[in-house]
Amino acid sequence: MRIISGKFGGRRFDFRLPPETRPTTDFVRESVFNILRNFIELENKIVYDLYAGTGAYGFESISRGADFCCFVDINIKSCEIIKKVSEKLNLSDKQILILKKDVLNFLKKFSEYLLPEPDIIFIDAPYEKRLENLVLEAIRTNNVYKKNSIIIVEHSKMLKVIPPHGFELINTKETGDTIIDFINCKL
Numbered sequence: 570m571r572i573i574s575g576k577f578g579g580r581r582f583d584f585r586l587p588p589e590t591r592p593t594t595d596f597v598r599e600s601v602f603n604i605l606r607n608f609i610e611l612e613n614k615i616v617y618d619l620y621a622g623t624g625a626y627g628f629e630s631i632s633r634g635a636d637f638c639c640f641v642d643i644n645i646k647s648c649e650i651i652k653k654v655s656e657k658l659n660l661s662d663k664q665i666l667i668l669k670k671d672v673l674n675f676l677k678k679f680s681e682y683l684l685p686e687p688d689i690i691f692i693d694a695p696y697e698k699r700l701e702n703l704v705l706e707a708i709r710t711n712n713v714y715k716k717n718s719i720i721i722v723e724h725s726k727m728l729k730v731i732p733p734h735g736f737e738l739i740n741t742k743e744t745g746d747t748i749i750d751f752i753n754c755k756l
Contacts, residue, residue, distance in 0.1 A: 570623045570654070573599050575632030582623075582654050592623050593693060593723060597744050601721055602629060604740055604751060605689070609719050611635050614688040617713075619672045619704065624651040626691040626721075631664060639666045639684060641675050673700070676707035686715045696725040705752070709733040720752040 572580045573595055593601075605611075612634040618627035619641050627638035640651045648669045655665050666684070668675060672694070675682075690708065694700040701724050708714055719739075722730050726746050732738050735756035742749040 570625050570628075571595055572625075572628055572632045574602070575629070575634065577628070577632040577658055580658070582657065584623075584650050584653065593625055597723070597747060597749070598625060598629060600742055600744060601626075601723075601749055602633065604742055604749075605719065605721065608739065608751065608753070609689060609717075611689070615639075615685050617641065617687040617690045619675075619690060619692050620694045621651060622647050622693065624654060626693065627651075627665070628654060628658070630689065630691075631658075631660065635689070637664055637666075637685070639668065639687070641668045641670055641672050643669065643671045645669060672704060673707055676704065676711050676713055679711045679713045686713065686718070688715060688718055690714065690718065690720045691723075692720065693723040696728070699728055701728060701730050705730070705736065706733050709736060709754075709756075714754040714756075716754065716756060718754040720754065722750045722752065724748055724750070 570582045614635045616630040616635045616638040621640040621642040624640050627640050648667050651667050730750045732752050737753045737755050739753045740751040
């Protein structure tokens with residue numbers, strides 16, 4: 570994994586990935602952040618990296634100025650990788666939180682965690698599970714957003730993302746077999 574830009578730009582981390590982890594390429598991540606800056610600045614923002622994997626979206630966000638990232642992943646090896654990277658970057662507990670949790674359960678119990686609502690949410694669920702629409706609905710139902718939060722959903726071309734009521738699709742980027750949808754929480 571490589572952090573592309575910002576204060577940690579150029580930093581590389583080598584580790585053995587869990588076999589079920591599908592890391593987002595640098596090219597796709599750079600495209601996402603180029604588009605994202607048209608809708609929201611990262612400075613001082615709260616970011617959630619759901620199905621975090623290596624934590625690439627979250628670490629890139631912190632590198633580019635986000636104040637805090639909550640990483641959520643059920644895989645213990647992914648959580649260990651995120652912890653190792655955060656230690657190498659000397660990030661404090663005020664900057665990150667790593668939760669080894671099922672994302673849908675986390676969203677259903679969100680109010681119990683006493684966490685701030687996110688400004689930006691990355692969703693990069695395992696493509697074959699087709700969880701994206703369920704996750705979006707859980708975000709809306711459980712109020713895991715602020716008005717005008719931006720949700721970035723990375724998914725397979727084989728799935729159509731349907732924003733829930735009050736959420737609006739504002740941009741789509743297609744790269745190979747991957748689609749990235751940008752959704753604004755209008756409510």
